[in-house]
Amino acid sequence: MIGELWESLTDALEGLGSVVHFLFRLVVNTPRVLLRFSLISQQIFNSGALSLIIIMLSGLFVGMVLGLQGFQLLQRFGSEEALGTAATIGLVKELGPVVTALLFAGRAGTALASELGLMRATDQLSAMEMMAVDPIQRVVVPRFLGGVIAMPLLAGIFSVIGIYGAQLVGVQIMGVDSGSFWSQMRSAVSLSDVTEGIVKSFVFGVACSLIAVYQGYYATPTAEGVGRATTTTVVTSAVVILFLDYLITAAFL
């Protein structure tokens, strides 16, 4: 019993250690990959531009729900004008980065993990090594960097569309005064709120992409192994995102 517990604990520690080691390898290889920017730009397209539609649609609806709920709640206190502030702070600091990262893990993280896992299963990675091409440099690092660059941009787009959605419901439908919606927002939202959101989405970008490429690269080279790597990517990313979100929020407080 105690032996099993000890074993699972050492397994978990070993997994964590190998993730950190993998991240170190990625960072060491980054400068050389930066010289071949076309590889990265292709991955920004794959994980960023292709996620744009789901991000924009989700952002619009999250913003509209915020507008509706915020209006209902604030109306009780007779301060509907604070809707702009409430929706913007909620979106920029929390919902934008977190929901974007969760969607990113589902849309782009799974794609990365299964792509790399399939490369592993069909021996493409070994073939590259045979041709003296480092698969880490040629395949893994561009995908990792693409995700890291795409995430803050996606989160920013999500927040802006969300604010537009809140404005749509609050101002156009519920009749909050447009001037006070924007001016109260401007006076209450500080630059540090926006910085916090950007820092969060950057950290989530590193975490999500790292988990996805790690799971894909070290996937068991079978059909089942690739499937498991994809599932693990989504589950681990979601938990890690929410955990890191708490840490960063506490650090910025």
Added chain:
Amino acid sequence: MRKSRTLNLGTGSFVLLGFAALFFLTTQTTSHGLAVFGPAHYQVTAKFDNIGDLKVGAPVSMSGVEVGRVTKIDFDSNEYKAVVLLRLNERFNKIPTDSDASIYTQGLLGGKFIGLTAGGADTYLKDGSQIDFTQSAFVLESLIGQVLASFTKQKADEQAPARADPKATEKTK
């Protein structure tokens, strides 16, 4: 070649859109947009006994028109006063030197802002000058305290004659 061209185009527009979004967030939703990309300005100081919860970034207005913002709040440990640095738009450069600055509240529970009322001097405020006539913030808590104190005093006054003359109350019954 054709495929890589559309791919680059897609990536480019995505990155552009993303940075446009971040730019919007940093400049349009916060009060810092004006400070960074704002027009020419000059700075004046004002000393207050009590600034309440005035914050950096609060608007400075004159007749209800925003003419600048609060950029720094400091404490003068010699005079025991709050020193507020105001950044005023260069467009409003004809504010008399004997104008007075007061701290008002936006709405009932809104944030504080500084209102300037023009004086009658012929010289105008310029970079580095100081506004001498100031009026402190109206602190809601101290006002509530005063109102409560006057209420209890009033009650005591009402009860005191009633207790002194119990027959008078019986008569009214």
